Amino acid sequence: MEPVIRLEDVHKAFGRRRILQGLSFAVEQGKTYVIMGGSGSGKSVTLKHIIGLLKPDEGRVLVKGQEVPSLNREGLLALRRKMGFLFQSGALINWMSVYDNVALPLRENTRLTETEIRERVMECIRLVELERAADQFPDQISGGMKKRAGLARTLVGEPEIVLYDEPNAGLDPIMSETINRLILDVQERFKVTSVVVTHKRACAYTVGDIIAIFDSGRIVAEGSPDEMRSSDHPLVRRFLGGIMD
Amino acid sequence: MGVLDDLGSGIRRSVTGAGFTLELLFCTLWRLPHLVRKIRFTLDQMFASGVRTIPVVMVVAVFAGMILSLQTGIELKRYGQHTLIGNIVAISMCREMGPFITALILAATVGSAMAAELGTMNVSEEVMALEVMSIDPLRFLVLPRIVALSLMCPLLTIFADIIGILGGSIVASVHLGVSFSFYLNSARESLTTIGSGLPKDVYVGLFKAWVFGITIAAVGCSCGLRAEGGAMGVGSAVRQAVKSSFLLIIIFGYVITWFFYSFLNGAF
Numbered sequence: 001m002e003p004v005i006r007l008e009d010v011h012k013a014f015g016r017r018r019i020l021q022g023l024s025f026a027v028e029q030g031k032t033y034v035i036m037g038g039s040g041s042g043k044s045v046t047l048k049h050i051i052g053l054l055k056p057d058e059g060r061v062l063v064k065g066q067e068v069p070s071l072n073r074e075g076l077l078a079l080r081r082k083m084g085f086l087f088q089s090g091a092l093i094n095w096m097s098v099y100d101n102v103a104l105p106l107r108e109n110t111r112l113t114e115t116e117i118r119e120r121v122m123e124c125i126r127l128v129e130l131e132r133a134a135d136q137f138p139d140q141i142s143g144g145m146k147k148r149a150g151l152a153r154t155l156v157g158e159p160e161i162v163l164y165d166e167p168n169a170g171l172d173p174i175m176s177e178t179i180n181r182l183i184l185d186v187q188e189r190f191k192v193t194s195v196v197v198t199h200k201r202a203c204a205y206t207v208g209d210i211i212a213i214f215d216s217g218r219i220v221a222e223g224s225p226d227e228m229r230s231s232d233h234p235l236v237r238r239f240l241g242g243i244m245d
Numbered sequence: 246m247g248v249l250d251d252l253g254s255g256i257r258r259s260v261t262g263a264g265f266t267l268e269l270l271f272c273t274l275w276r277l278p279h280l281v282r283k284i285r286f287t288l289d290q291m292f293a294s295g296v297r298t299i300p301v302v303m304v305v306a307v308f309a310g311m312i313l314s315l316q317t318g319i320e321l322k323r324y325g326q327h328t329l330i331g332n333i334v335a336i337s338m339c340r341e342m343g344p345f346i347t348a349l350i351l352a353a354t355v356g357s358a359m360a361a362e363l364g365t366m367n368v369s370e371e372v373m374a375l376e377v378m379s380i381d382p383l384r385f386l387v388l389p390r391i392v393a394l395s396l397m398c399p400l401l402t403i404f405a406d407i408i409g410i411l412g413g414s415i416v417a418s419v420h421l422g423v424s425f426s427f428y429l430n431s432a433r434e435s436l437t438t439i440g441s442g443l444p445k446d447v448y449v450g451l452f453k454a455w456v457f458g459i460t461i462a463a464v465g466c467s468c469g470l471r472a473e474g475g476a477m478g479v480g481s482a483v484r485q486a487v488k489s490s491f492l493l494i495i496i497f498g499y500v501i502t503w504f505f506y507s508f509l510n511g512a513f
Contacts, residue, residue, distance in 0.1 A: 051377050077379040084377075091374035094366070105378045108385065157378070 010059035021217035032194040037214025043197040084154035090146035092138040124152040144175035266467035287389040294355040295397030306405035310412030331431030334413035343406040348457035352490035356465035360486035363469025364479035391462040398458025
C-alpha cells in the first residue's frame with residue numbers, strides 16, 4: 001500500500017545553513033509518526049515541507065501520491081483542505097473568540113449554514129473540553145487551552161492528515177498528558193494519519209506508532225516504541241532513555 | 246565599500262518593498278469579487294478606521310482652517326483684500342489641505358495600526374495558520390482593509406473640508422471683521438462658479454483622498470505582512486509603514502495636482 005506521506009532525499013538550506021540533508025521517510029495510512037531531535041535540527045521545517053509552506057531545494061515530497069512542491073495554488077489549497085496543522089503556539093486569530101476561531105475554516109471554505117457550522121464546531125469544542133471557554137478570546141485563556149482550541153480548529157475540517165508541531169511544548173505534565181490523550185482520541189475516532197514533532201519522550205511513547213530521531217537534517221534511527229526502548233544507538237538513548245518527563 | 250554596500254542594500258530593500266506592495270495591491274484588487282462575503286468585516290474596518298478617527302480629524306481640521314484664515318487674512322487685510330478670505334480658505338481646504346491632513350492622520354493612526362496588527366499576526370504564525378487552513382490572507386485580511394480605507398478617506402476629507410472652512414469663518418469673523426454669512430457666501434461661490442456639477446477643486450481633492458486611502462492601507466498591510474523577528478520586527482514594520490505612507494502621500498499629492506491643474510490645462 002502506497003504511504004500517505006513520503007519524503008525522498010529532501011535537501012533544504014537557508015542561505016549557507018543546511019537544514020535538511022537527504023531526509024527520507026514514509027508514513028503509512030492511519031499511523032502516527034513521531035519525530036524527535038535537537039533544536040534547529042529541521043523538524044518543523046519538515047512539517048512545513050509536507051504542508052507546502054516550503055519547497056525543497058532537492059528531493060521529493062509526496063502527500064497522497066501528489067508531488068507537493070509542483071502543485072499549483074488551487075491544487076495546494078485542495079490538498080491543504082485534507083490536512084490539519086497544529087502550531088506550537090496554537091496560532092489562534094487574536095481578535096476572534098475560541099468559537100469563531102474554530103468556526104473559521106468552515107465559514108471560509110464551505111457553504112454550510114450557521115446551524116450546521118455550530119453543530120460541527122461545538123462537537124470539536126466538546127472533544128477538547130473547552131465548552132466553557134468558547135466565548136473567550138485567546139489572550140484570556142491559558143497556553144494549554146490555546147493548544148486545545150488550536151486542535152479543535154484543526155479537526156473541524158475533518159482532515160485525513162494531521163501535523164502536530166510541538167504539541168506539548170511549554171505545558172505542565174498534567175496538561176501535557178491531556179494533549180497526548182487528545183492526540184490518541186483523534187487517532188482512534190477519525191483514523192487520521194499523523195506526524196508529531198516533539199521533545200517529550202512521554203508524548204513519543206504514548207502516541208507514536210513509529211518514532212524517528214533526527215540529527216543533522218536526516219533520520220538516524222527509526223522504529224516502533226518497543227524497538228526504540230531496546231535500541232543501543234547513543235542518540236536514541238539520549239532522547240528516549242532515562243526517566244519519563 | 247561599507248557605505249556603498251549599505252546604500253546598495255538599502256536601495257534593494259526599498260525596491261523589493263515597493264514591488265511587494267504593488268503586487269499585494271494588484272492581487273488584492275483581483276479579489277474584489279470576493280468582497281461580498283467580507284461585507285461585515287469591511288464595515289467593522291470602516292468603523293475602526295473612519296468613525297473612530299472623526300474626533301482627531303475634527304480638531305486638526307478646525308485648527309488648520311483657523312490658522313489658514315488667520316495667516317492669509319492678516320496679509321490680505323494690509324491690502325484691503327480680506328473679504329476674499331472665504332474663497333481662499335475654501336479652495337485651499339478642498340484642493341489640498343483637507344485630503345492632506347486627513348491622509349496624514351489616517352497614516353499615523355490607521356496605517357500604523359494595520360502594520361502592527363498584521364505584523365503581530367505574521368510573527369505569531371497566525372498568517373501562516375490562515376494559509377494552512379486554505380484561507381487566502383489577501384482576501385481575508387487585506388481586501389477589507391483596503392476597501393474600507395479607500396471609502397473612509399474621501400468621506401473623512403469631506404468632513405475635514407467642511408470643518409476647516411467653518412474654523413476659518415470663526416477667525417474671519419472675530420479677527421478680520423468678515424461676517425459669517427459673507428464668508429460662507431464667498432466660500433460657496435468659489436466652489437460653484439468653476440465649471441458645472443461637482444466643482445473641480447472638490448472632485449480632485451476627493452480623488453486625491455481616494456488614492457491616499459488605498460496607498461495608506463496597501464503600505465500598512467504590506468509592511469505588516471513582511472514583519473519578522475518578534476516585537477522588534479513589528480515596531481520596525483510600523484515605523485516603515487508611517488514613513489513610506491507620508492512620503493507617498495506627498496509625492497502622489499504633487500503628481501495629482503500637476504496632472505489636473507497643469508497637464509490637463511495644457512500648462513506643461
